[in-house]
Amino acid sequence: MDNTYIAYTFTISPKEPASEILIAELGEAGFESFVETDTGFIAYIRKEDHSDSILDAIYILNNKSFTINYNVEEIEQVNWNSEWEKNFEPIQVDETVSIRAPFHQKTNLPYEIIIEPKMSFGTGHHETTYMMVQHLMNLE
Template identity: 40%
Template sequence: MNYLEFNFICKPANDWQQDLFINELATIGFDTFESTDTGFKAYVPEVNFNPVELETLLLSLDPEFDVHYEMSSIEHQNWNELWESNFQPIVIQDQVYVRATFHEAASQFPYEIVIDPKMAFGTGHHQTTSLMMECLLETELKDMLVLDMGCGTGILSILASKLLAAEVVSIDNDPVCVESTRENMQLNKVENMYALEGSFQAIPDSDFDIILANINRNILLEQLEHYARAITQGGILLLSGFYDGEDLDMLKAAAEKLGFSFASYKEKENWVAAKFIFEKVND
């Protein structure tokens, strides 16, 4: 599969404006992003690219946020070289070491996760992924049934498994992500994970103890009611992929209508991960 690379040059290059723009690009098929000195690069499968959607999005931007782009094509076999030149290992709360297959192991950390991301989102570098990983480290997962919506590379699912979850179901509507998750399961020798392709329709008929969803605000708002149907009484819902302020307020209001109580949240560079407890008995 060939990808298109877009080099977006943003003036002024305000972080919050770029983050909002990236969030919108993700809704029209872009699935990997890389910061640059003048803005960022974004990647989309060539078969999924719709120029009308991109131009419509650009026209909706704040006139003071000037964006230009250069486009080029990247052959599938060149992706690994591109990734290796940019991906550095990261550490989460001195407990989790995330590396690629071409990095040396680091046995001094309690948990090590090896990720071969291909073109899937989720390496721990983005604020939302690292926030969700921090939340997982602070949550009791032993013997829990976990659902990971929008699993990307499967990084959150793999961490949940390493934290002794009984079983993890990972769902993504992108077949590249599902393939990436399954390969990363093997790299990490995880045997209690199941990767499924689809959206909320793919959620198994089970009562999950913990549901993870690192997607974006609009999709979360659309899917909250399905999470409420799939979670057990007293279950934990961890959400990320949105901003502090209006986004968080909207999700809190929607979740509370469905029987979730807001427990806490973490914030990093205006990105948020929020924790909810399900209190309403399922019908």
């Protein structure tokens, strides 16, 4: 399955009610998701579901009551989890505990927690995790 999407960025005037009507028509045509912008919205459709004539049946585009402009671009799917993992930074709690991923350099702190980052609880970046580590260090 190809994870490539086609994004249509629509600029609409007046924005309402044209945006709602256009989103409904595009949804019927196979567009999967929509992101509102200040001047309209961006509509996404899988490349495999797209055709050059996909907008031919969109009636509101021919309505003289609205000015609707758009541009089209191809977007490669991004693995956001992988991107997040690349930017995961180790943290240090009270000069005592280091929370890091296996690919980070070892520290000289008394304790280390090594976590394989997968955007899950436990990386230490959430305030609750940080406070719990502080609390654990105060237990006997």
